[in-house]
Amino acid sequence: MQAKSEAVRPDLPEIRTSLPGPRARAVIERDHAVLSPSYTRSYPLVAGSAQGAIVEDVDGNRFLDFSAGIAVVSTGHCHPRVVAAIQKQAARLIHMSGTDFYYENMVTLAERLAATLPGPRRVYFGNSGAEANEAAMKLARYATHRTSFIAFLGAFHGRTLGALSLTASKAVQRRGFGPLVPGVYHVPYPDSYRQGDGAGRMSIEAIERLFRTIVPPEEVAAIVVEPVQGEGGYLVPPAGFLADLERIAKAHGILLVFDEVQCGMGRTGKLWAWEHCGVAPDILTTAKGIASGMPLSAMIARADLMQWKPGAQASTFGGNPVTVAAALETLDLLEESLIENAARVGAHMMERLAAWPKRIRSVGDVRGLGLMIGIELVRDRETKERAQDLRDAVVERAFKRGLLVLGAGENAIRLCPPLLVTREQADFAMDVLEEACEAVVA
Numbered sequence: 001m002q003a004k005s006e007a008v009r010p011d012l013p014e015i016r017t018s019l020p021g022p023r024a025r026a027v028i029e030r031d032h033a034v035l036s037p038s039y040t041r042s043y044p045l046v047a048g049s050a051q052g053a054i055v056e057d058v059d060g061n062r063f064l065d066f067s068a069g070i071a072v073v074s075t076g077h078c079h080p081r082v083v084a085a086i087q088k089q090a091a092r093l094i095h096m097s098g099t100d101f102y103y104e105n106m107v108t109l110a111e112r113l114a115a116t117l118p119g120p121r122r123v124y125f126g127n128s129g130a131e132a133n134e135a136a137m138k139l140a141r142y143a144t145h146r147t148s149f150i151a152f153l154g155a156f157h158g159r160t161l162g163a164l165s166l167t168a169s170k171a172v173q174r175r176g177f178g179p180l181v182p183g184v185y186h187v188p189y190p191d192s193y194r195q196g197d198g199a200g201r202m203s204i205e206a207i208e209r210l211f212r213t214i215v216p217p218e219e220v221a222a223i224v225v226e227p228v229q230g231e232g233g234y235l236v237p238p239a240g241f242l243a244d245l246e247r248i249a250k251a252h253g254i255l256l257v258f259d260e261v262q263c264g265m266g267r268t269g270k271l272w273a274w275e276h277c278g279v280a281p282d283i284l285t286t287a288k289g290i291a292s293g294m295p296l297s298a299m300i301a302r303a304d305l306m307q308w309k310p311g312a313q314a315s316t317f318g319g320n321p322v323t324v325a326a327a328l329e330t331l332d333l334l335e336e337s338l339i340e341n342a343a344r345v346g347a348h349m350m351e352r353l354a355a356w357p358k359r360i361r362s363v364g365d366v367r368g369l370g371l372m373i374g375i376e377l378v379r380d381r382e383t384k385e386r387a388q389d390l391r392d393a394v395v396e397r398a399f400k401r402g403l404l405v406l407g408a409g410e411n412a413i414r415l416c417p418p419l420l421v422t423r424e425q426a427d428f429a430m431d432v433l434e435e436a437c438e439a440v441v442a
């Protein structure tokens with residue numbers, strides 16, 4: 001509760017009611033009666049409005065958003081320039097379908113995205129991360145005339161049947177939905193905290209073993225990988241891992257697909273996460289942060305690969321002019337200052353967080369790049385036993401204090417605020433989390 005004498009700070013949280021408040025409770029009751037029970041709500045936030053990194057719920061409580069609508073609102077909620085771009089475009093042309101007709105802003109966005117990767121590129125637009133990955137799978141098969149894929153345990157690539165075949169994050173996401181696309185093989189994603197210095201090597205050896213035992217490399221169309229694993233726990237692979245993957249892929253004529261749906265669009269302090277290691281993919285998929293909350297995704301592929309015929313792949317809404325206008329404004333904002341801010345504030349956070357695994361009993365590991373930071377909660381720092389209950393308790397405690405965070409993987413907390421978050425807001429979030437991580441084992 002805000003003390004009366006203090007000035008109101010619109011950039012920080014303020015909790016005025018018990019949570020959930022009365023209006024939130026009423027919405028939740030109606031929601032539970034009519035919405036699909038497959039949605040995974042961690043705590044009862046009912047958003048009413050939002051600006052920047054602050055979300056106000058329907059009872060007037062203000063929250064600091066370190067989830068960004070699952071790493072989506074890269075420029076913050078309702079950035080005035082993004083809102084203006086959407087309004088202007090909505091008044092001119094809402095829809096025409098880029099599948100059957102032409103309009104200029106879709107071309108402009110494709111040109112700008114293509115220019116962010118080396119070599120001539122072509123762009124396909126969809127509406128979600130899953131759709132971009134579906135398109136990548138289809139293109140990889142079409143271009144290579146091969147059928148199999150290698151993906152990683154812990155990976156999340158979406159829930160449509162093709163993307164789900166690549167996903168290996170939680171059993172509940174697959175249970176009851178098989179058979180999935182055949183020919184998808186999973187190997188461990190490197191986890192330096194649990195596997196030590198040899199983590200990258202172990203994953204590469206697992207692929208080499210697959211080639212010797214189960215799937216001949218000449219049958220593999222693509223290796224699909226998140227350059228920083230998102231839903232699996234915000235895992236940053238060791239230096240050299242993506243280069244090793246590239247080496248294996250090249251040796252066997254296999255395509256390298258980077259899913260940058262979560263780690264792309266400036267989140268790691270560079271536009272693309274692959275830029276940290278200099279290994280550019282044959283195909284890159286992006287969504288989430290690309291249009292600050294409007295539904296848009298893109299698959300950016302080497303031009304020589306994207307040679308499929310008219311009708312082979314398309315979607316009525318993909319590259320809708322309003323979503324594209326939001327994306328163009330988002331790109332401007334990212335390039336002007338927000339990618340740099342992500343690097344700067346992220347480095348400040350990591351400096352402070354680095355001491356936690358030594359100081360706080362429940363914290364086993366902290367890792368991240370830019371504003372994509374994971375905190376892993378363990379029962380015992382020696383055994384590294386995963387502590388999902390402690391993680392859930394920290395998330396809940398943070399919510400009660402006005403900080404929105406989400407879990408990732410079995411026992412990690414993910415920090416993925418909008419890229420315009422200030423150092424002061426980051427300090428507030430870390431104060432809340434530090435207290436919560438200590439309190440859950442006190």
Ligand SMILES: Cc1ncc(COP(=O)(O)O)c(C=O)c1O
Pocket residue numbers: 127128129130131133156157158159226230231259260261262263287288
């Ligand atoms: C890395 C990654 N790929 C794909 C997806 C799926 O995106 P969407 O939910 O937009 O289909 C996600 C969503 O969390 C993701 O994190």
